[in-house]
Amino acid sequence: MTNIDDLAIEERIKELFEQNYEMMRLEGGHALSADTKQSALNQVLFYWRKLREVAENVTDTEVILSLPEQITPEGRKYTIEGVVDIIREQDQTTMYDIKTHDSDYVRGNVPEYEKQLNVYAHIWQGLRQQELDQTAIIATSLPVTLREAVRKDDQRYITKEIQRWQPLIDIPFNQEKVAETISEFGEVVDAIESRQFQPPSLEKLKGKLAGKKITFAVQVCRNCDARFSCSAYRRYVKSSSSQADSLLSRFLNDYGSDAEREDFLYANLENIPDIESFDI
């Protein structure tokens, strides 16, 4: 393909992205801030630039996998579902799971992904009765250095960072643990069906996430709107409070940093409709 074709495809990606964004925004009601929206688009654009070989050869996209007739330890029937992309070549079939995660995080947590992809592989092989040779994760989140290059809009720097980026992570293909994972899955189904929804322990909140430098409380809880009514997060706030502020005021003033506030305002102010048109 010529460069003109490539440019045409990038233009098409931008169009498709914009259409999808608008549709989902109207359906889901929430807007992304301009920066966040751009970084979502960049994930697709750079996926295409970096993993063109993969993208061009996908044979089945967004395949729904389902494994029916599973029984939980407590005897409930259920079905496991998942979605993957597949590349079938003459002599080999690879299964890809595209994640908007960071590739370093994925490398640091291979066992977690290994469990998932091997369950998917098990379903695929049973369903299609086709052998699978390889499984991999595509982690589309741009590394910090590449993001920096994009921000500076320096073509040479970008090209260099694209080369250094390793978004494709092979996941060991190993069917031994499938039964174990499915059994854990069944336990979770039982817990959900029997309405066990207590938050994690204070220790888990204070602990660092595997492969990351930040704690569960900062990464997960701080991004969760339900934290205000959460007993575990409340204990966390109390225990980590060095200031004399009351628990309540620490909670109530928790609207995020200035940058987040600006993002929130900015994402939404653009969508402020004409107040005169509101019905009263």
Next chain:
Amino acid sequence: MSINLEKLWQLTQPEPFEPNLNQKRAILHTDSPLFLTAGPGSGKTRVLLWRSLNLIVFHDVKPEEIFLSTFTEKAAFQLKEGLRSLLGLVTNLTGKPYDISKMYVGTVHSLCQKLLTDRRFLELGQRSPVPVLKDELGQYFYLSRRKYWQTILEKADFDLDIAQATINQFFNYNSISKHNAVSNCISLFNRFSEECLTPEQILARIQTTPVDDPDTFTNLTKLYDEYLRSLQQSNPPQADFSLIQQYALNFLEQSPHSGNIFKHIIIDEYQDTNTIQERIFFKLASGFKNICVVGDDDQALYRFRGATVENFVQFPSRCQEYLNCSATEIPLNINYRSRHQIVEFYNDFITRQNWRSADGKGFYRLVNKDITAFNDDRTTSVIASTPAKPDLVCEEIALLVRDLINSGKVTDPNQIAFLYPSLKSKQVERMIDALEDVGLKVYAPRARRFLEVEEAMAVFGVYLLIFGKPVRGDFRGADYNDFHQWLNNCQEIAQNLIKEDKALKAFIEEKQEEINTALNDYRILSEVAIAHKWDKTQFYDPHTMKRLLYSARGLSNTAQKNLGNVYFDRLVKQKLETKQPLTLSYVINASTSVDWSVLDLFYRLCIFNHFKEMFDQAETGQDEGPICNMGLISQYLARFTDEYTNIITAQFLEDNRFQLTLFMGFLYSLFRRGETEYEDADDPFPRGRIPFLTVHQSKGLEFPVVILGNPRKDPKLQRVEEIVKPVLDRQGEPLERMAEFDVMRMFYVAVSRAKNLLVIAHFKGPGQKLTFPFNEMLNDRTIARIPDFDPHSLPEAKESNDDLPKNYSYTSDYLLYQRCPRQYMIFRKYGFVASRSQTMFFGSVVHKTIEDLHYLLKAKKGTQNLD
């Protein structure tokens, strides 16, 4: 191992399936149109299941080549899971796997949406524009937005001063209310769309056919035209529930492949389909001609949604018309559900009406159905109360119900269902009181408004304290008065809450303070602009404006911080560099808006004990009632932010505009529309409670004991029927008979839900009346009365076990739960809408675009190979 259908039937759990002759014929029919007339309880779902299995396993039809439409998502889910389970049985025997994830099973609306993105209909690489779907509430808000409404009224040549009165008058309402006018228009517009009528066609008919008030009719048609145009021209295009079908039909008409994608079209509840749906189905069936419809004209309930029972009654001639071939008719007329007397009762009921057509040559229903009960138990199974005044009747029935529960003839109170034409009636209130008086609990989610549940009143009560209560005007309307009463009650509840909780009180005061600060800052900054003769629409120039704004006398620290912080500076700079400078108005709004949205406020309220306890109770599975309602409140608040705005600016707060928009715009609309309580689709009949349902809700269901709580519904023709009749192509039932036919069918559905016992309330006295033919049938001496009935003569009801396997996703269930069970509960199980979290949306839009990219590249490759 070789298998056949008979062998599979024997292996079916919990007992072998022994189809009757006609069921078997239906299952084995695989070629050409099939017309299944299925009486109540005749096992049609089973027939559909086995017929689909037969096609997939023994006739090599791929699951994705079957289009199976049901009336509800729940019925679709049951069929899909049932089929999955039967196919699993086959796989166990033969080792051959089946994947039904791509099979089309769902309601017509969901399948239409699926069709629109189905690439099999497109030429390689094409992409069809899929409209964004507006639900009923969205459609209502879209039309009733004042500016929009006035604009389209004007374009449609209405005189704005009297437009609403004129429209309402046309619908026989004496009212000037916009709510009524919009609701009336919606019913008419939807009907136009469902009847596949274009504005041009309607206008032409008005010219050539005599209609009432042709001028208003003409203007309403123009209004419809404007409505359609504005939806189509929005970017992306939008559609309401009726128009999504129109989109699908247009899409199919443009595709050369439409008739050749699905080898089998199967439509359940065909009596409740409408004209546009019929066209879609026949279009899809035009290639293979395998269309199978299942239904019962006596159970047609949805004329008010545009359904035409003629689609079903005249199916054989429609097959001739569309496909040029004949249909095989197979009646499923053995009832496996009800005891003998019940079947006799409803057969008698339906045939008392005269169904003969006006010309005397035929009937408006399929006659001679000859439905017989499989169950040969002829002991008493239909009884009526002693004829008496309502209070006495309710008391007698309540005692009977208590006896039935105590006798162990039902395993749970939820096996006794009370059915009513409408749940918003005095008779329902009386009956609930009578049951509660004898210590029984009821479950009647549709009997009251969602806004009247305790949780909603507490939350909105707090919002009233923060934003202030709208002043009551001089209007006299009943809705208006009720709504103001509701506002008062909410406020009172919230006032009691803050008496108990000082911190909540402080929180409310703090929010009020923030609002006042924002308002004050807004005035100050606006004055600066005026003093320097800046127009608010001009671009913000930090060099000349920032200092003057920042140092304005009396400006709060908050606004100063907003104007002066580095992030804001960065944003201003970025915008300047990209040649999209911010306007002064943007800068003033941004620095004088409060930090939170209505949803943020909601989540912060949950800090306080009254609300937090609801979450605590749900975490341990003690009580999920309150959290279900809280989830629904979050959805309505999110709806508010969608319809209006997420950011509360001082400009919006000024002159109580925000207060009026939230309460008198948004919540008053919900109130008037009577939006009902949360219902759990997975668990519609909670244990320990006696369910109260409308007859419409009971469609497709059965109960060991059914109590018809009010055998009265006065036939009333809907005005929209009179309006559209003259402009329709096909002439169905005559206007003067429609209403009585519909009442007959509605009660036929009600009485045929009963398995073991049907109880009918027999009201007598001043102002009491029974609908025909109940008046004849209940005054008949042979009907048994409650005092003569011995509950011990009843067979014991079986425990109903329709627990279906559920689908669990690896990422959005298993992994999410493992991360945080509580977060899973709130956002996934109880459907709370998050206020700030963007991760879900982010992931979806990336995945969807990558999927599109893959299709694009595949198409490109395809064309290159062709070269």
